[in-house]
Amino acid sequence: MENWDVVVAGGGPAGAAAALAAVRTGARVLVVDRADFPRDKVCGDAVAPETFDVLAGLGADVAGLTDDYPPVPRLSLRSPGGATVERATARPSYVVPREVLDARLLAAARKAGAEFRRHHVRTVEVRDDGVTVDEAVRARVLIGADGAESVVRRALGVPTNPPDRLAVAIRGYAPAITDGTLLLGTTQQRWPAYAWSFPIGDGRANVGYGELVAGGATRAQLVEGLHRLLPGVEPGELRAHRLPLSTGRIRQPDGRVLLVGDAASLVNPLTGEGIYYAVLSGALAGEASAYGSGAGATLRARLRRELAAHHRAVSLASRLSAWPRLMDAAFGAAAADQRVFDDVVALGLADGRLTPRTLAGALRRLRGFAHLTARG
Numbered sequence: 209m210e211n212w213d214v215v216v217a218g219g220g221p222a223g224a225a226a227a228l229a230a231v232r233t234g235a236r237v238l239v240v241d242r243a244d245f246p247r248d249k250v251c252g253d254a255v256a257p258e259t260f261d262v263l264a265g266l267g268a269d270v271a272g273l274t275d276d277y278p279p280v281p282r283l284s285l286r287s288p289g290g291a292t293v294e295r296a297t298a299r300p301s302y303v304v305p306r307e308v309l310d311a312r313l314l315a316a317a318r319k320a321g322a323e324f325r326r327h328h329v330r331t332v333e334v335r336d337d338g339v340t341v342d343e344a345v346r347a348r349v350l351i352g353a354d355g356a357e358s359v360v361r362r363a364l365g366v367p368t369n370p371p372d373r374l375a376v377a378i379r380g381y382a383p384a385i386t387d388g389t390l391l392l393g394t395t396q397q398r399w400p401a402y403a404w405s406f407p408i409g410d411g412r413a414n415v416g417y418g419e420l421v422a423g424g425a426t427r428a429q430l431v432e433g434l435h436r437l438l439p440g441v442e443p444g445e446l447r448a449h450r451l452p453l454s455t456g457r458i459r460q461p462d463g464r465v466l467l468v469g470d471a472a473s474l475v476n477p478l479t480g481e482g483i484y485y486a487v488l489s490g491a492l493a494g495e496a497s498a499y500g501s502g503a504g505a506t507l508r509a510r511l512r513r514e515l516a517a518h519h520r521a522v523s524l525a526s527r528l529s530a531w532p533r534l535m536d537a538a539f540g541a542a543a544a545d546q547r548v549f550d551d552v553v554a555l556g557l558a559d560g561r562l563t564p565r566t567l568a569g570a571l572r573r574l575r576g577f578a579h580l581t582a583r584g
Contacts, residue, residue, distance in 0.1 A: 210345045212238045214497045216322075217329045217341070217360050218353030219245060220306075221259075222469030222486035224313035226351045227322040228266040229494025238345065239317060242328035246311035250379050250449035252480070253306060253414040254280070254390055254406045257299040258558035259484045262491050268316045273309065274302045278409040283553060284386070285539055286393035286437075288532035293543035294389065298550045301390060301557070303406045303414060329354065332363035332465070336501070339464050349497040351466045353490060356450045358471035366459055368452070369473055370422075375451040375480060377418030378430045380443025384413035392479070393437045396532045398423055402480070403437035415443050418451065418480055453477040454485070456523035458516075460508040464501055466493040477526040479556040488514065488559075514559070521562035522555055534570060541569025 214230045216223045219241035230237045260270045279300035286292045318324055332350065333340040339350040352360025361368075368374075384407040385391070391405040401419035408414065417434035419425050427448065434441070452473040459472055468474070469486035476482065489511060496507040529535050542549040548569045554560025 209340070212236050212345065212347045214238070214349050214351065214494070215240065215339070215341055215345055215347035216351045216353055218355060218469075218471070219314045219324060220249060220310050220353060220355070220469070220486065221313055221483055222471075222490035223351070223353030224310070224317045225263065225266060225487045225490030226353055226468060226494040226497075227317035228263075228268060228320055229491045230351075230497045231317070231321045231494075232266065233495065233498040235497060237317075237322040238347075239314070239322050239324045240327040240329060240341075241324070242326070244326050245314050246307045249306035249310060250377075250447045251306045251483070252379065252404055252406055252416060253303045253309075253408070254481075255302050255304060255309065256481070256484050256557040257301060259487050260302075262484075262487045263313075266491055267320065268313070273312050273316075274304060277302050277304045278388075280388055280390055280407060282389040284389050284391045285542065285552075286391075287536040287539035288394045288396040288399060289536040291536055291539050291543070293539050293549065295542075295546060295549045297553055303390075303408045305408065305414070329359050332360055334363070334463065334465055348500055349464045349466065349503050351468060351490075351493050351497065352471045353468050353486075354471055356452050356470040358467070360465060361467055361471050364461055364465055364467070366461070366467065369455070372420060372422040373453045373455050373473070373477070374421040375418050375453055375475075376421050376425055376430070376448060377416050377451060377480060378427070378434065378446045378448045379414060379416035380446040381412050382415045382441045382443040384408070384411055385438075385441065386413075394535065395433070395437055397436070398425070398429070398433065399532055400529055401433055403434055405438055405441065415441050421450070451475045451480050451482065454519060454522070456519045458508050458511045460504055460511060462504040464503055466496065466503055466507050468493045476522060476556060478522055478529065481557050484558050485515075517561060518555075518559040521560070525555060525562050534574065537570040537573035538566065540573040541566060545569055
């Protein structure tokens with residue numbers, strides 16, 4: 209039986225970040241994935257600057273990760289009521305197809321010293337002194353970065369999300385309708401639901417549409433929603449994926465098995481963004497792996513330190529978004545104040561908070577709506 213310090217199940221951004229961080233502790237690291245790289249992955253492809261901050265801290269060459277893909281400096285938001293705000297973001301994002309980004313991140317982990325092997329994890333046996341994978345590989349710590357349908361999570365007995373905390377989205381590629389601007393639109397129909405168009409920089413855009421599974425969405429309804437919110441957009445092949453939305457609770461048990469990214473249900477419930485959470489949780493897990501049997505408790509504490517306040521804010525914002533009029537008011541406040549706009553972007557794409565100025569701006573807009581209605 210092979211012995212490794214750390215085995216990472218999954219070679220996407222969460223797994224690659226975990227491997228980069230674990231190697232920096234001096235660990236011997238094996239990354240396994242059911243696919244060879246490069247491979248496509250259903251995602252919106254937009255990467256916030258905070259994600260690259262984490263990767264830079266792990267020694268990754270950020271310029272190499274984004275090579276050939278231009279910065280996207282603007283964001284356009286459309287509220288459920290149809291109000292639109294477009295502004296420059298505090299720092300630009302990048303839209304890098306996951307087929308490219310994931311391969312580059314995994315290559316960076318391998319260059320740093322991790323080994324990669326194509327292998328589909330099927331069984332996990334946890335013992336006091338280590339973790340055995342498929343009766344063939346033994347690790348001091350196993351990191352589950354194997355996505356929404358995580359085998360590692362199931363082995364731990366961590367339940368899947370309920371339907372009201374699970375979204376489904378479709379994604380395809382189409383001719384870009386903007387250049388240099390991320391588009392994110394919401395709708396009152398089948399709320400909460402959203403569509404996006406993120407320009408890659410080569411004349412194409414990643415386009416998609418998503419909504420909660422609890423709404424009973426069919427593929428036909430998802431396609432109809434895409435065309436309703438992005439009229440005239442005709443993507444090629446559309447692929448679907450599930451998004452286990454964050455519940456606001458850190459789902460990390462004690463012990464030698466760690467969960468990161470989608471496997472830990474770390475997906476922003478407001479926007480469906482998951483790459484920032486994936487990379488951050490992967491980095492923290494790689495560092496925590498040095499604690500052996502104490503790795504689970506260490507990771508849970510560090511995730512709480514880094515994300516607890518953000519999770520409380522985004523969970524509250526997600527509940528408040530059940531009232532589309534409130535979303536209209538928040539978007540109106542963002543249109544009136546760049547600082548509010550920046551707060552909203554950070555809340556939806558990274559680890560921002562629901563700030564007093566954002567709440568105050570939304571409340572002022574709501575009072576304005578109420579006054580106009582009363583006069584009408």
